[in-house]
Amino acid sequence: xxxxxRFKKDDSVRLVSHLDVQRLFQRAFRxxxxxxxxxxxxxxHQQLSFATALTVGATSSxxxxxxxxxxxxxxxxxxxxxxxALPKGFRIAxxxxxxxxxxxxxxxxxxxxxxxxxxFAEAVNAEDISNAIEKLLSSSIIVLKKTKAGMxxxxxxxMVYKMELTGTHGAExxxxxxxxxxxxxxxxxxxxxxxxxxxxxxxxxxxxxREAIYSVDxxxxxxxxxxxxxxx
Amino acid sequence: MIxxxxxxxxxxxxxxxxYVGGELNSxxxxxxxxxxxxxxxxxxxxxxxxxxxxxxxxxxxxxxxxICERAYAPWPDMEKxxxxxxxxxxxxxxxxxxxxxxxxxxxLLYEMCYTNILTMLELxxxxxxxxxxxxxxxxxxxxxPCACNPEPIxxxxxxxMIGDGEELIGELVDVYKECKVKGVSxxxxxxxxxxxxxxxxxxxxxxxxDDTGAFVSMDKIESHAPDMIERRVVKDLDAxxxxxxxxxxxxxxxxxxxxxxxxxGCTRGCRFCQAGFIYRPVRERKRETLLKQAxxxxxxxxxxxxxxxxLSSGDYSEIHQLVPEIINSYRDKRVSxxxxxxxxxxxxxxxxxxxQSVRKAGLTFAPEAGTQRLRDVINxxxxxxxxxxxxxxxxxxxxxxxxxxxxxxxxxxxDEDLLGIADLARKVSAVYYSVPKEKRGKGLRITVxxxxxxxxxxxxxxxxxxxxxxxxxxxxHLLKDALRGLRGVEYAxxxxxxxxxxxxxxxxxxxxxxxxxxxxxxxxxFDSWDEHFKLEIWDEAFAEAKxxxxxxxxxxxxxxxxxxxxxxxxxxxxxxxxxxxxxALEETxxxxxxxxxxGCFGGKCADYCKI
Numbered sequence: 066x067x068x069x070x071r072f073k074k075d076d077s078v079r080l081v082s083h084l085d086v087q088r089l090f091q092r093a094f095r096x097x098x099x100x101x102x103x104x105x106x107x108x109x110h111q112q113l114s115f116a117t118a119l120t121v122g123a124t125s126s127x128x129x130x131x132x133x134x135x136x137x138x139x140x141x142x143x144x145x146x147x148x149x150a151l152p153k154g155f156r157i158a159x160x161x162x163x164x165x166x167x168x169x170x171x172x173x174x175x176x177x178x179x180x181x182x183x184x185f186a187e188a189v190n191a192e193d194i195s196n197a198i199e200k201l202l203s204s205s206i207i208v209l210k211k212t213k214a215g216m217x218x219x220x221x222x223x224m225v226y227k228m229e230l231t232g233t234h235g236a237e238x239x240x241x242x243x244x245x246x247x248x249x250x251x252x253x254x255x256x257x258x259x260x261x262x263x264x265x266x267x268x269x270x271x272x273x274x275r276e277a278i279y280s281v282d283x284x285x286x287x288x289x290x291x292x293x294x295x296x297x
Numbered sequence: 298m299i300x301x302x303x304x305x306x307x308x309x310x311x312x313x314x315x316y317v318g319g320e321l322n323s324x325x326x327x328x329x330x331x332x333x334x335x336x337x338x339x340x341x342x343x344x345x346x347x348x349x350x351x352x353x354x355x356x357x358x359x360x361x362x363x364i365c366e367r368a369y370a371p372w373p374d375m376e377k378x379x380x381x382x383x384x385x386x387x388x389x390x391x392x393x394x395x396x397x398x399x400x401x402x403x404x405l406l407y408e409m410c411y412t413n414i415l416t417m418l419e420l421x422x423x424x425x426x427x428x429x430x431x432x433x434x435x436x437x438x439x440x441x442p443c444a445c446n447p448e449p450i451x452x453x454x455x456x457x458m459i460g461d462g463e464e465l466i467g468e469l470v471d472v473y474k475e476c477k478v479k480g481v482s483x484x485x486x487x488x489x490x491x492x493x494x495x496x497x498x499x500x501x502x503x504x505x506x507d508d509t510g511a512f513v514s515m516d517k518i519e520s521h522a523p524d525m526i527e528r529r530v531v532k533d534l535d536a537x538x539x540x541x542x543x544x545x546x547x548x549x550x551x552x553x554x555x556x557x558x559x560x561x562g563c564t565r566g567c568r569f570c571q572a573g574f575i576y577r578p579v580r581e582r583k584r585e586t587l588l589k590q591a592x593x594x595x596x597x598x599x600x601x602x603x604x605x606x607x608l609s610s611g612d613y614s615e616i617h618q619l620v621p622e623i624i625n626s627y628r629d630k631r632v633s634x635x636x637x638x639x640x641x642x643x644x645x646x647x648x649x650x651x652x653q654s655v656r657k658a659g660l661t662f663a664p665e666a667g668t669q670r671l672r673d674v675i676n677x678x679x680x681x682x683x684x685x686x687x688x689x690x691x692x693x694x695x696x697x698x699x700x701x702x703x704x705x706x707x708x709x710x711x712d713e714d715l716l717g718i719a720d721l722a723r724k725v726s727a728v729y730y731s732v733p734k735e736k737r738g739k740g741l742r743i744t745v746x747x748x749x750x751x752x753x754x755x756x757x758x759x760x761x762x763x764x765x766x767x768x769x770x771x772x773x774h775l776l777k778d779a780l781r782g783l784r785g786v787e788y789a790x791x792x793x794x795x796x797x798x799x800x801x802x803x804x805x806x807x808x809x810x811x812x813x814x815x816x817x818x819x820x821x822x823f824d825s826w827d828e829h830f831k832l833e834i835w836d837e838a839f840a841e842a843k844x845x846x847x848x849x850x851x852x853x854x855x856x857x858x859x860x861x862x863x864x865x866x867x868x869x870x871x872x873x874x875x876x877x878x879x880x881a882l883e884e885t886x887x888x889x890x891x892x893x894x895x896g897c898f899g900g901k902c903a904d905y906c907k908i
Binding site for chain 2: 077078080081082084085088089091092093094095096098103109121122150152153154270
């Protein structure tokens with residue numbers, strides 16, 4: 066059987082890299098003494114996979130993992146035992162049993178949603194930000210992206226499903242962002258926020274929080290809302 | 298405050314997880330009567346791999362009156378950010394500036410980390426020199442193997458702890474607490490601490506040099522201080538505190554596994570090996586104790602590998618029971634086992650097969666020298682026959698990768714000895730090809746790793762000259778040519794500059810401190826890392842301090858010369874070291890002390906040695 070679970074990563078552990086997250090879950094499962102299934106061979110490893118990686122420095126309330134078990138275990142017991150074993154800053158929020166034939170999480174994921182806080186040097190005007198976003202979204206967004214073949218100019222506009230201002234508080238403003246995230250690729254929020262800087266003409270730092278990962282089927286990860294598809 | 302500042306730049310540095318703590322099993326305390334900062338003068342991944350400081354972390358934090366927090370040397374990118382943003386050196390547990398601790402302690406594992414101590418002190422806003430520290434500044438203390446010659450860094454340090462720390466560090470905290478309650482001065486505190494066996498306060502002693510600049514003696518300038526500082530020994534290692542619930546790092550560290558310490562000390566007496574002399578006598582932990590510790594640590598960390606740690610794990614008296622017991626207990630949990638420091642004459646084929654049944658790790662062997670003559674000089678009681686037989690067993694069991702460690706520049710070494718290394722590699726290669734194809738694995742890899750010999754204090758070679766840099770380079774190339782064209786053989790060696798510097802630091806006197814500070818001021822950092830080591834800086838630092846490195850590294854010392862570390866008593870007597878040096882030059886081996894006492898303590902401390 067498999068367990069598919071959503072976990073949270075809070076601010077205290079935002080600098081823990083994806084590779085380290087994989088390792089810490091493996092160790093947490095061992096501490097929790099769960100009947101985890103291992104691969105065969107000289108170097109057996111846990112049959113554990115993640116929907117996707119989270120960029121270092123970001124926090125999240127919706128990371129998804131998939132772990133195969135040798136013996137059945139209830140989702141509640143899994144959650145309880147893993148949470149007792151996890152280091153502070155990580156927490157399983159929900160878990161469910163999945164059948165072995167269910168596809169991998171990366172195969173069904175479709176989109177992701179982020180809450181972003183921009184921090185400017187001084188107080189900002191909401192209207193200026195809204196206008197800049199509108200302008201950014203009104204045409205193609207060409208960014209320089211690192212690909213296997215080297216640096217390449219790509220248009221990331223079709224991968225942006227939603228980008229809006231949700232509030233301003235002094236020198237801070239918050240944005241809601243949704244974009245493509247599937248096995249073939251996804252919206253890179255860092256590149257998009259870099260492009261927004263160009264339009265605004267002033268510098269800011271930001272924090273990134275993943276709110277949700279959506280899927281095509283809604284079986285475990287929530288189903289992607291209407292309109293969350295790549296724009297022609 | 299520190300945390301807020303860190304948040305503004307941590308995403309700009311390499312591996313930011315080095316600098317934020319929060320790992321599983323780190324102490325949850327926020328404060329206590331005595332604050333101890335346990336510092337490691339190298340980067341997090343190295344420091345977190347050091348067993349000794351992790352034991353001390355547990356010893357200190359299991360005291361109710363003490364909080365122990367960690368700090369590691371910031372990588373140069375982090376140091377730059379800390380300076381630019383005004384962030385002082387701080388502890389990982391509570392982001393507390395090091396200056397707010399009572400005691401700031403450093404582990405000294407190798408000489409090339411000394412400049413990093415200065416980085417951490419300066420970032421902490423603690424004056425570099427002990428004589429410039431005021432009443433409110435933490436005590437700066439050191440311990441670890443390099444403390445056996447404390448002199449090169451003595452001016453920077455308030456107090457050294459010599460020998461095993463498990464008991465000593467608690468006694469130090471006890472005295473500190475008493476002094477703190479009484480409100481006595483820094484000097485009185487140090488005087489009280491100097492009464493603890495194993496404590497050395499350098500300010501209470503002053504070196505004397507003659508007109509030629511030769512070291513003459515160490516004069517005591519504080520009458521209450523002891524004449525000799527006797528090394529501390531934990532007599533009953535089995536009963537000593539160990540790791541408790543060790544921290545599980547997020548980052549992948551160098552030794553990322555459970556380590557259990559089978560024994561301390563070594564009975565072999567290899568004459569180049571400082572650890573083999575300064576950790577005597579051998580003290581073993583009981584098998585039951587080790588199994589219990591392995592079990593507890595595996596279950597509270599979630600690690601999947603146990604390392605059986607010691608100076609020569611194959612010598613553990615119950616090794617052939619312990620290895621299968623661990624393998625069998627954890628087979629279902631897929632825990633693998635690794636044995637560092639294997640001696641090629643102490644291990645059996647069955648053990649190797651058992652290790653392989655769980656996971657196949659690389660094999661490393663250390664013949665150290667290429668000919669039997671030179672192996673007799675260094676008392677490495679290993680024969681070519683032993684090595685080749687073990688190689689055959691390993692290749693027949695499917696191993697294909699083997700690392701062979703050697704030293705270059707050992708006392709009395711000739712070119713013939715050196716070419717013996719190539720000869721041995723050739724024979725190992727031939728052994729592989731003599732194993733039938735269907736029995737052996739594919740793709741032979743023999744790594745011949747050759748380091749330059751560094752003479753160390755408290756070894757029989759403490760009087761011996763190191764080869765000059767030019768001689769080391771000549772020998773390295775001679776060997777390179779001899780190894781050329783050998784199938785499956787890879788040759789690994791290092792530039793000699795770091796070894797030469799290490800030799801100066803190892804047998805240096807107090808005058809070397811100026812060189813270290815000069816180099817630090819000029820930007821020397823992480824000198825043990827090839828990417829950071831800058832020879833020009835050190836050349837200038839020596840010249841400005843008017844110190845000739847060759848005087849310390851390449852000089853043949855006379856046996857009756859006064860040595861700058863002789864106020865430290867590491868228990869093995871000078872007479873014994875002299876006798877062993879003679880035996881070396883006579884190419885005479887000395888027996889393993891499990892086979893009979895060789896009298897290295899000269900009759901003292903008879904109750905320490907249980908063999």
